[in-house]
Amino acid sequence: MSAATNDSLDPYDSVLLLSFGGPEGPDDVLPFLRNVTAGRGIPDDRLAEVAEHYALFDGRSPINDQNRALLAALRTELDGRGLDQPLLWGNRNWAPYVTDALREAHDAGHRRVLVVTTSAYSSYSSCRQYREDLAGAVLTLAAEGRGLDVAKVRPYFNHPGFVEPNAEAALQALAQLPAGAHLVFVTHSVPDVMDEASGPGGDLSPAYSEQHRDVAAVVADAVGRELGHAVPWELVYCSRSGPPSQPWLEPDVGDHLRALQAAGVPGAAVCPIGFVSDHLEVVYDLDTEAREVADEIGLPFARAATVGTDRRFVTGLVDLLVERAAQARGGEPERPSLGSRGPTPSTCPVGCCQNLRASRPAACGEDWTSPLVAGGAR
Ligand SMILES: CC1=C(CCC(=O)O)c2cc3nc(cc4[nH]c(cc5[nH]c(cc1n2)c(C)c5CCC(=O)O)c(CCC(=O)O)c4C)C(CCC(=O)O)=C3C
Numbered sequence: 001m002s003a004a005t006n007d008s009l010d011p012y013d014s015v016l017l018l019s020f021g022g023p024e025g026p027d028d029v030l031p032f033l034r035n036v037t038a039g040r041g042i043p044d045d046r047l048a049e050v051a052e053h054y055a056l057f058d059g060r061s062p063i064n065d066q067n068r069a070l071l072a073a074l075r076t077e078l079d080g081r082g083l084d085q086p087l088l089w090g091n092r093n094w095a096p097y098v099t100d101a102l103r104e105a106h107d108a109g110h111r112r113v114l115v116v117t118t119s120a121y122s123s124y125s126s127c128r129q130y131r132e133d134l135a136g137a138v139l140t141l142a143a144e145g146r147g148l149d150v151a152k153v154r155p156y157f158n159h160p161g162f163v164e165p166n167a168e169a170a171l172q173a174l175a176q177l178p179a180g181a182h183l184v185f186v187t188h189s190v191p192d193v194m195d196e197a198s199g200p201g202g203d204l205s206p207a208y209s210e211q212h213r214d215v216a217a218v219v220a221d222a223v224g225r226e227l228g229h230a231v232p233w234e235l236v237y238c239s240r241s242g243p244p245s246q247p248w249l250e251p252d253v254g255d256h257l258r259a260l261q262a263a264g265v266p267g268a269a270v271c272p273i274g275f276v277s278d279h280l281e282v283v284y285d286l287d288t289e290a291r292e293v294a295d296e297i298g299l300p301f302a303r304a305a306t307v308g309t310d311r312r313f314v315t316g317l318v319d320l321l322v323e324r325a326a327q328a329r330g331g332e333p334e335r336p337s338l339g340s341r342g343p344t345p346s347t348c349p350v351g352c353c354q355n356l357r358a359s360r361p362a363a364c365g366e367d368w369t370s371p372l373v374a375g376g377a378r
Pocket residue numbers: 020021022023033036037040042046047050061062063118119120123125126188189190191239240241242274279280281
């Protein structure tokens with residue numbers, strides 16, 4: 001429990017949950033997929049395949065309702081801590097779009113917006129592209145005469161509020177399987193070059209795969225301590241999408257399940273540590289596709305829960321908002337983290353998670369100059 005009396009979000013006057021977005025019905029699927037893949041070189045047959053995955057769920061992604069549930073839980077937690085800033089919602093790829101959400105915020109009189117994303121790790125797709133979305137929105141609004149500024153909480157993959165519910169979920173999944181089952185940690189694959197460019201460079205890169213490995217190690221260690229013996233684990237990937245000629249992070253979860261079965265491993269507890277809720281990658285790529293592989297080869301399979309609206313996660317996100325606000329006031333708040341990497345900076349270094357193909361302005365970095373505050377508000 002946090003010391004509620006010290007909680008403050010000053011100087012921020014509003015909070016934004018920033019997410020990916022997803023289709024709400026069959027007519028939305030193709031326009032949504034075009035938004036996601038605009039200029040990204042995803043083959044047409046892959047798009048048709050992904051459209052079929054959405055069709056299995058009547059063209060409706062679960063992600064928007066999961067974000068509505070998270071917003072409700074965050075609202076309750078903010079209210080309980082006396083934090084009465086309005087809580088907004090904006091997406092990259094579907095309504096409510098982030099630019100529209102920030103325009104409404106401006107028109108309601110808000111000028112300093114504190115942002116938290118539904119993505120826990122560093123990479124172009126999971127961090128910098130959200131910073132570009134914010135910069136694009138802020139610059140569009142500035143051109144309309146609507147000046148406002150944004151700040152973002154740090155990547156929170158190693159925050160206890162994210163790691164602890166993941167550890168409990170892993171333990172629960174393992175409990176459904178025969179002794180000797182492995183923990184199989186899964187995240188979204190990305191191109192090898194995106195992984196290599198993730199993070200600030202030097203020893204801290206590649207950040208994306210190494211941050212996942214760090215979380216996996218902490219979770220496996222916690223599970224092992226609970227059970228009184230070490231549990232074997234691996235980090236694998238799902239949802240690859242680029243052309244076959246382009247290397248993406250491997251192994252794929254399906255191939256890995258086959259390898260485990262061939263090696264005589266008696267079960268797999270699949271732990272989607274790369275995702276914060278049960279969106280399509282989880283309910284299709286894991287619960288449908290990977291489970292089919294497991295059934296086909298007779299490998300006992302259990303899927304661990306994502307953090308969703310777990311109380312510890314929601315509390316942790318509000319702790320992160322409070323931490324970021326304290327930094328903006330010039331304070332040095334406690335910045336809890338688990339594992340070996342320590343807390344990630346709240347303001348990204350120049351070039352962090354750069355997209356090697358194109359350079360666009362990104363907010364919440366050391367080289368971001370706010371159109372609102374001369375000299376750059378951080
Ligand atoms: C790292 C990462 C996350 C996790 C971080 C985060 O959460 O942001 C994530 C999340 C998500 N990705 C999602 C959907 C899609 N991602 C695609 C394509 C891509 N994802 C990539 C990476 C990631 N993606 C990449 C490198 C591509 C290739 C194109 C490109 O370089 O940008 C495509 C195009 C078709 C395809 O090729 O699959 C779709 C439809 C949804 C919504 C699901 C729902 O509706 O429930 C969510 C939450």
